[in-house]
């Protein structure tokens with residue numbers, strides 16, 4: 352029986368863990384029965400409670416108004432032929448998407464693609480046909496864990512206890528906390544992951560590390576793949592990656608005969624060729640027989656909605672999320688995001704937004720985007736409304752419950768429902784109808800629900816939607832960003848080294864922030880050999896723009912890279928608004944930057 356003072360809910364922040372929360376006597380605790388629980392919540396959820404300053408008053412053109420007035424102004428703004436809905440991932444509840452139903456009715460434009468994991472996802476789809484989540488139970492059963500471009504201790508902290516007593520291999524240009532503890536650490540050149548996977552595959556096939564029985568059955572084109580790997584020249588590529596035969600061999604030996612999972616993060620795919628990288632990493636795992644078996648698999652950001660009918664899915668006009676031309680619209684509704692800071696190429700974003708007649712910001716906090724808005728609508732946070740939480744890293748679906756009142760904010764359901772009626776459309780169905788729509792598609796397991804896509808060991812039977820297909824290896828490589836001619840056999844002539852005069856920009860997540868929510872930073876981390884002083888103010892610039900930061904020296908970096916976390920004010924003035932070759936994704940790291948001293 353449920354204690355009256357006890358409410359079970361879950362965290363809505365955009366993080367793979369999607370933790371279960373128990374609220375008792377006004378305090379929030381981790382739900383020990385949640386599958387990823389380690390007994391405690393992270394500091395970010397705690398920040399969510401009162402001390403974070405909220406937008407408490409609706410505004411129209413800088414003036415405080417009532418919510419009713421702000422909604423009336425919103426109605427007028429949306430009553431125009433050209434309107435765009437741009438939604439961020441500030442709250443991961445499914446009810447965020449209910450505003451699609453409004454834009455469907457009013458014939459508005461929405462977005463496609465992501466700022467996040469789209470290019471990697473596209474590569475997974477190419478190889479496996481479907482992007483299934485690697486269940487946490489399989490991670491627990493692994494003997495070796497390859498942490499590849501994922502900063503686990505910060506972005507997925509609840510996985511850490513499950514990695515205890517396992518062999519750890521880390522592949523990351525930055526010596527992260529987990530890299531420091533790893534059994535093997537490869538401090539590779541940024542954006543060289545495709546080559547790492549191809550070289551490891553090639554050596555695996557040369558050294559007979561492949562799992563013949565498995566690939567004969569599930570990936571029978573492996574001989575063509577072997578030929579493909581042979582198009583790449585070993586010596587210049589190993590030099591470029593910053594590794595050697597011995598190191599590659601030691602990785603294969605550590606994995607050989609051991610249950611192995613590859614935990615792959617966003618870091619490997621913030622590039623135009625991210626899809627090829629994920630497909631190559633998958634190919635390596637498949638070849639070694641580390642997929643579709645107990646204690647094995649490649650875990651990336653999975654598709655949380657796989658297997659669901661989504662009542663909020665709409666057709667209609669769509670523009671690229673990472674590259675939206677806001678200026679093409681009279682009115683832009685920005686919900687649950689901070690695109691002025693989080694989208695790439697901030698100068699372009701600002702310029703585009705300045706061309707828009709009305710910007711409507713629907714969110715919790717003041718930020719770069721709310722500062723540009725004509726209409727501000729205060730949202731409710733995830734403790735103040737009902738919702739459903741899916742995860743892109745496990746299969747538990749949990750209710751998000753209202754545990755506190757908020758008399759100034761409005762939920763996405765109410766916002767949508769009111770505007771539909773103001774614009775003379777039929778109202779929505781009851782809120783519970785939409786919540787149940789999701790739960791009814793799940794299996795109930797204790798207090799949680801289980802996603803319809805759950806499979807204990809994904810890809811055990813095969814690949815594709817129906818698990819009756821084979822794995823598809825990559826068979827083509829093209830890259831317009833770095834000169835790779837010297838790497839491939841086809842064009843052997845050029846012997847030029849890749850000359851690095853500028854620095855790679857590494858821009859990962861920060862510890863005490865969730866994207867641009869909560870804590871903001873102002874630093875650029877550089878290798879001490881670059882000759883800057885700590886706290887020195889420098890200009891960092893790229894062909895896309897510039898911004899000023901304070902220096903922090905760090906031995907964890909390579910000499911060819913600088914690091915600015917995603918919560919840093921101004922970081923996206925440096926990043927390009929190009930879209931990945933596949934997957935409609937932003938490519939935050941497809942850029943080289945310069946760092947300049949500022950004369951006092």
Ligand SMILES: Nc1nc2c(c(=O)[nH]1)N[C@H]1C(S)=C(S)[C@@H](COP(=O)(O)OP(=O)(O)OC[C@H]3O[C@@H](n4cnc5c(=O)[nH]c(N)nc54)[C@H](O)[C@@H]3O)O[C@H]1N2
Pocket residue numbers: 365366367467499500501502503505506507522523524525527540541542543544615616617618619857858859860861862863864865866867917940
């Ligand atoms: N505390 C906290 N947690 C978060 C978030 C947050 O903002 N703060 N954000 C959430 C969100 S939205 C997401 S998408 C996830 C993402 O979480 P992660 O997948 O961990 O992504 P990042 O932090 O962007 O980068 C991960 C790692 O990639 C490395 N890296 C950079 N370039 C390369 C490269 O070319 N090759 C390789 N091999 N590695 C590279 C970086 O050094 C970093 O260690 O985290 C979620 N969790």
Ligand SMILES: Nc1nc2c(c(=O)[nH]1)N[C@H]1C(S)=C(S)[C@@H](COP(=O)(O)OP(=O)(O)OC[C@H]3O[C@@H](n4cnc5c(=O)[nH]c(N)nc54)[C@H](O)[C@@H]3O)O[C@H]1N2
Pocket residue numbers: 365438439440441442466467468617686687688689690692693694713714715716717718730731732733858859860865866867868916917922923926939
């Ligand atoms: N340089 C660089 N840029 C990056 C990244 C990077 O690694 N480096 N990562 C990218 C990635 S992976 C992601 S996912 C994006 C994230 O980028 P965004 O999706 O823009 O997320 P945030 O910047 O965290 O802004 C979220 C906003 O949502 C609002 N919000 C929170 N909860 C609610 C709610 O319940 N309702 C409503 N209406 N609003 C709410 C808050 O006001 C908050 O300001 O950033 C991308 N940008």
Ligand SMILES: [Mo]
Pocket residue numbers: 365466467468
């Ligand atoms: Mo993300």
